[in-house]
Amino acid sequence: MKKPLTIVLIIYSFIIQAQQQLDKNVVNTIIGEVDKRDSNCLTEIERAKNDFKSKETYYYIEPEGYLNMNTYRSHSFLQELLQKRRIDFSHSQELELSSFWNESNDQRYQLKTNCYCKASNELLNRKYGINFIEKTEKMADSLYVISRLNEVFNYPDDVDDYYIIYPKAKDFLNQKIEIQKDFFTKFKFPNTFIHSPNKDNFLIKTDFVIQRNSKISCLNIEVEFKNPQNQKFKDDIILQIKKFIENANWKAAMSSGVAVDCRFKMIFTN
Numbered sequence: 001m002k003k004p005l006t007i008v009l010i011i012y013s014f015i016i017q018a019q020q021q022l023d024k025n026v027v028n029t030i031i032g033e034v035d036k037r038d039s040n041c042l043t044e045i046e047r048a049k050n051d052f053k054s055k056e057t058y059y060y061i062e063p064e065g066y067l068n069m070n071t072y073r074s075h076s077f078l079q080e081l082l083q084k085r086r087i088d089f090s091h092s093q094e095l096e097l098s099s100f101w102n103e104s105n106d107q108r109y110q111l112k113t114n115c116y117c118k119a120s121n122e123l124l125n126r127k128y129g130i131n132f133i134e135k136t137e138k139m140a141d142s143l144y145v146i147s148r149l150n151e152v153f154n155y156p157d158d159v160d161d162y163y164i165i166y167p168k169a170k171d172f173l174n175q176k177i178e179i180q181k182d183f184f185t186k187f188k189f190p191n192t193f194i195h196s197p198n199k200d201n202f203l204i205k206t207d208f209v210i211q212r213n214s215k216i217s218c219l220n221i222e223v224e225f226k227n228p229q230n231q232k233f234k235d236d237i238i239l240q241i242k243k244f245i246e247n248a249n250w251k252a253a254m255s256s257g258v259a260v261d262c263r264f265k266m267i268f269t270n
Helices: 004-025 039-052 073-081 115-128 131-146 172-185 229-246
Strands: 026-028 030-035 057-060 088-091 101-104 107-110 153-155 204-211 216-225 251-256 256-267
Touching: 026 039, 039 115, 057 073, 057 115, 073 088, 073 131, 115 131, 131 256, 172 229, 172 256, 204 229, 204 251, 216 229
Parallel strands: 057 088, 153 256
Antiparallel strands: 026 030, 101 107, 204 216, 204 256, 251 256
């Protein structure tokens, strides 16, 4: 028992020493912890502080990785809101990286990117209130949506992330599974319908608008049959899918917290 305990204590000791060494190289700044050896970042933070005394600027920093195509849609409204406080709007020209390391003299430490822009934005938060930037961005996006309430937004790209428009579904990713399940629970095949051995009987393509009042409009339905002889049942199947869609319990989509008309597309297969 003593040997394993000794090994654990040795490992724990190394961890403590490594943490202490790490703490020695870390300095707290207005943008969070920065390695003391990251001289460029520390210099940029100080430069931002000096520039802020004479000119206030908000910097849009391109997010790392996946880009939301709606990111830029409200920038014109954001600029207007900032200008009311005489704050300039600008785009950072530096690539944002969360994992950026420097290696020299057998030392490896993390570097931060966009230090100047982040410092400038944080100075705005400190002057105008906690989360000033976030609140202003949200307000700008809401104004964008309100200015386009007569337009139809595409689901799910143009609405709030993971927003559920079919309340019966408990999860965003399971919505279409739940919708299809509910439809076929009520669906009835015509008496003389010719069934496919693989249950690949037909495909129904639908798209429609869920309005702000949760009602349905602009319903389009296309039916494709595996067996052409079933074409005579097209009207019957369209009637059933139409009845289901028009009477289902839909929930109006939200974009930036504002209820909007949205176009929803759904394929039913059996």
